[in-house]
Amino acid sequence: MTGPTDNLRINGERLWDSLMEMAKVGPGIAGGNNRQTLTDSDREGRDLFKSWCEAAGMMLGVDKMGTMFATRPGTDPDALPVYVGSHLDTQPTGGKYDGVLGVLSGLEIIRSMNDLGIRTKHPIVVTNWTNEEGARFAPAMLASGVFAGAIPLEYAYDRKDPDGKSFGDELKRIGWLGDEEVGARKMHAYFEYHIEQGPILEAEAKQIGVVTHCQGLWWLEVTLTGREAHTGSTPMNLRVNAGLAMARILEMVQTVAMDSQPGAVGGVGQMFFTPNSRNVLPGKVVFSIDIRTPDLAKLNGMRARIEAEAAEIAEALGVGCAIEPVGHFDPVTFDPTLVERVRSAAERLGYSHMNIISGAGHDACWAAKVAPATMVMCPCVGGLSHNEAEEISPEWATAGADVLFHAVLETAEIAG
Ligand code: HGY
Ligand code: MN
Ligand code: MN
Numbered sequence: 001m002t003g004p005t006d007n008l009r010i011n012g013e014r015l016w017d018s019l020m021e022m023a024k025v026g027p028g029i030a031g032g033n034n035r036q037t038l039t040d041s042d043r044e045g046r047d048l049f050k051s052w053c054e055a056a057g058m059m060l061g062v063d064k065m066g067t068m069f070a071t072r073p074g075t076d077p078d079a080l081p082v083y084v085g086s087h088l089d090t091q092p093t094g095g096k097y098d099g100v101l102g103v104l105s106g107l108e109i110i111r112s113m114n115d116l117g118i119r120t121k122h123p124i125v126v127t128n129w130t131n132e133e134g135a136r137f138a139p140a141m142l143a144s145g146v147f148a149g150a151i152p153l154e155y156a157y158d159r160k161d162p163d164g165k166s167f168g169d170e171l172k173r174i175g176w177l178g179d180e181e182v183g184a185r186k187m188h189a190y191f192e193y194h195i196e197q198g199p200i201l202e203a204e205a206k207q208i209g210v211v212t213h214c215q216g217l218w219w220l221e222v223t224l225t226g227r228e229a230h231t232g233s234t235p236m237n238l239r240v241n242a243g244l245a246m247a248r249i250l251e252m253v254q255t256v257a258m259d260s261q262p263g264a265v266g267g268v269g270q271m272f273f274t275p276n277s278r279n280v281l282p283g284k285v286v287f288s289i290d291i292r293t294p295d296l297a298k299l300n301g302m303r304a305r306i307e308a309e310a311a312e313i314a315e316a317l318g319v320g321c322a323i324e325p326v327g328h329f330d331p332v333t334f335d336p337t338l339v340e341r342v343r344s345a346a347e348r349l350g351y352s353h354m355n356i357i358s359g360a361g362h363d364a365c366w367a368a369k370v371a372p373a374t375m376v377m378c379p380c381v382g383g384l385s386h387n388e389a390e391e392i393s394p395e396w397a398t399a400g401a402d403v404l405f406h407a408v409l410e411t412a413e414i415a416g
Contacts, residue, residue, distance in 0.1 A: 004409045008116065009349075012398030015108040019397070022048065022088070022104060023096040032388025033096055037089035037131040038066070038170035045088045046176055049103065049128060056110045058126065061185075062178025065143035065156060066130040066171045069185065072110050074123040075415040080188035082120075082412040083371075084109060084404065085127025085363060091135050095195075095390020097380070097397075102193040103128050105401040109408055120412035122188050129363040130171070136161045138288070139219055139327025144363035147183045148370050150329070162272070187371035189338060189411045192364040193404045194375060195392055199383025200356060207399045208346040208353035209377030212339055214365050215263075215357060216299045219327030220289040222249065222310060225320030228275065228283035242285040243273065245319040249310045253289055256305050264293035264302065265359070294331045294357050332365045335372035338411065342376050345406035351399045360385070376404050 025048060026041025028034045035041045046068065050060055053070035061069040071081065086102025106126035113120075129147075134140025137159040145151035157168030171177045196202075201209050226242030250268055257266030271287035289306060293299045307323050314321035346353035356377060367373040378400035381391040 004406055004414055008405060008409070010105070010108045010112045010398065010401045010405050011115070012394060012401070014111060015105060015397060015401055016394045018052070018104045018107065019096060019100060022100055026090065028093055028388045030093070030388040032390060033090040033094045034092050035088065035090045035094070036092060036136045037133065038136065038167065038174055040174065042089055043174040043176065046128065049088060049107070052107055053126065056107065056114060058110060061180055062176060063147070063180035063182045064153060064178055065146050065182050066176040066178060067143045067147065067182070068128040070126045072113065072124045074120050074412065076121045079122040080186050081123040081125045082408055083125045083127050083187050083190045083367070084192070084408055085129060085190065085367075086192050086194060087129045087132030087363060089131060089133050091133055091386050093386070093388050094133070095385055095388060097195050097390055097392050098197065098385055099132055099194070101195055101378070101392070101397060105193045105404055108401055109405050112405065118409070119415045120409065121415045122412040124408065124412055131167070132363055134327065137167045138221070140361055141329070141363050141366055142167070143182070144366035148366035149183055150366060150369065153182055183370070187367065189335070190364060190367035190371050190373040191338070191404060191408055192362055192367070192373070192375045193400050194362055194377055195380040195385060195390070196356065196377045196383065197360045197380060197385035201354070201377065201379035202381065202383060204354055205352065206354045207351040207378065207396060208403055209356040210339060210343045210346065210353050211358050211375035211377055212334060212355050213294055213357045214332040214334070214362065215292045215294040215359060216296060216331035217290070217292045217327060217329055217361050218299065218303045218325060220291070220303065220306065221324045221326045222287050222289060223322045224285040224314060226281060226283055226285070229281045231279045231281055234281065239281060240318050242282045242319050245314050245317045245321070246271065246285045246287060248313045252309050252313065253291070253306060256302050257291065260293065260298055260302055263295065264291070264298060266291040266302065288326070292359070296331050299331070329361065329365050332368050334364070334368060334374035338372055338374035338407065341407040341410050342374060342403060345403045345410070348406065349399075349402050351403060376400050376407065
């Protein structure tokens with residue numbers, strides 16, 4: 001099966017306009033977005049996306065995790081659909097393009113097919129996965145993880161945000177609890193277009209990332225138990241200092257990641273002190289360790305070393321230590337046939353390209369467990385993401401969406 005003719009392109013201006021329109025929903029404080037999952041602004045973004053899908057003639061289905069599936073019918077009702085997805089939820093200080101570019105490029109493909117009068121054998125389903133970020137409710141890629149059968153639905157519903165609100169209650173509250181069984185849908189193939197969120201494509205002056213793999217991940221939630229005491233009157237030798245234990249563990253995570261080079265990362269992004277008062281030694285410190293590498297043995301070795309050394313550090317200070325894995329997926333190899341379609345589309349369209357391993361996790365990582373899946377990437381300025389200053393160019397956005405368009409059409413099979 002060869003790809004479509006090389007004169008097929010999406011409407012880059014319309015895609016950019018839609019990105020800028022969606023960016024107005026749940027604005028941040030520095031030019032980006034704070035459209036966290038299951039908040040009122042997430043609901044507003046979902047409602048806007050739904051209106052656009054319906055205007056493009058698509059039918060919307062929603063599952064019991066709130067994931068949105070907008071379908072453009074194919075000519076063969078028995079043919080499994082080609083899915084094109086990503087996420088509309090953002091980090092609290094997120095950018096305008098992380099996730100959103102993939103969802104709205106899927107919509108742009110449909111809009112372009114409508115303009116060009118293209119029909120395909122397989123239906124095409126544009127997907128907005130709930131809670132890809134995992135910022136409010138851990139873990140990341142929660143809805144796609146339930147869809148792939150890796151995470152139980154009840155576990156997902158019980159996940160709590162820092163204010164103690166549950167995922168299930170918040171999904172109901174915003175009115176996006178759907179009726180479809182999660183994972184009942186079967187996919188012919190899955191594509192996800194995403195900004196790189198790293199510096200490689202820009203540094204190498206490549207327009208397209210042909211994503212062959214994605215690194216694996218562990219999220220380890222550490223709870224340290226000290227003794228609340230006065231920071232002024234408690235002698236140093238009488239302290240049970242959970243804060244000090246946390247600092248030493250943080251330093252150790254950095255050492256483990258550096259010892260695991262090349263191709264490994266480790267760090268901490270979230271931490272809570274209780275009672276979090278300036279002149280009280282913390283009775284409890286809870287923080288989340290994030291480690292990642294494309295190498296499975298190295299990933300599990302890093303986890304084992306961190307758990308062992310954290311226990312030693314805590315014990316030496318008389319601090320209690322409990323570690324709970326709250327997020328995980330093994331390194332992912334994307335489908336070689338689909339990867340080749342992305343590469344040949346970039347060549348046909350005259351876009352520079354290179355193979356790349358995704359540093360960030362994506363819903364495609366779970367989709368790859370249940371269907372042939374792959375990704376397309378575009379550069380981002382300075383490799384910056386999960387920062388309100390996240391930026392891409394309209395040209396970069398358009399090039400990746402063109403490649404996505406061709407790879408999806410080749411897979412969905414143009415029916416004339
Ligand atoms: O954590 C991740 O890699 C993704 O941005 N949620
Ligand atoms: Mn993302
Ligand atoms: Mn993200």
